[in-house]
Amino acid sequence: MDRLIYNFFSDDDFLRISNQIKEMEKNTSGEIRVAVKEKKSFFDRRKQIRQLAEKEFYKLNMHNTRDKTGILLYLLLNERQFYILADQGIHKKVGDETWHKVRDEIQNHFQNGNFCDGLIWGIERVGKILSNHFPIKSGDTNELSNKVEVK
DSSP: OOGGGGGTTOOHHHHHHHHHHHHHHHGSSOOOEEESSOOOOGGGGTTOHHHHHHHHHHTTTTGGGTTTTTEEEEEETTTTTTEEOOOOHHHHOOOOOHHHHHHHHHHHHHTTTTTHHHHHHHHHHHHHHHHSSSOOOOOOOSSOOOOOEOO
16 A cells, blocks of 8 residues: 555654654653654544644543653644644743744755654754753653654
C-alpha cells in the first residue's frame, strides 16, 4: 500500500525521532510525543489544526502526566499543517509565543523538504526549554511512549 507518510518519512526516520525524544527526556520531567497523521478523517474535516491536536493529546493520555507536563508535536501531512500543544503545567510557565517560534523554525525545515531533521530539531528545542523549566526529578519515570504515533 502506497502511503502518503512514506513521501515524508522512512522507518529509520521514525526511529531517529523516537531516539531524540528519549535523549531529551533524560533531562526533563516533561513528556514529549510526536503524532503524524496523513489526513483528516471524514468526521474531523471541519476541525482546525488545534482541535485535531487536542483530540490526539487526549487520545494519547497526555493529560494524565503527573505534573501536567506533556507536550505534543502534531503534524497533518496532506494539509501541510503543524501544531505544538502543551499541557497546563507547561503552559503556566511557557507561553504560546515560545511554541510559535519553535513551530515556525520547524516549518522552515519542512519547507526545505527536511521533515525528519525539522522534527529532530524541534524535539531538541522543546527538550531544552522543558529542561530549563521542568528539570528531571528523582524518581522520574517515562510516563508516555517515545514512539511516533502514525495514522
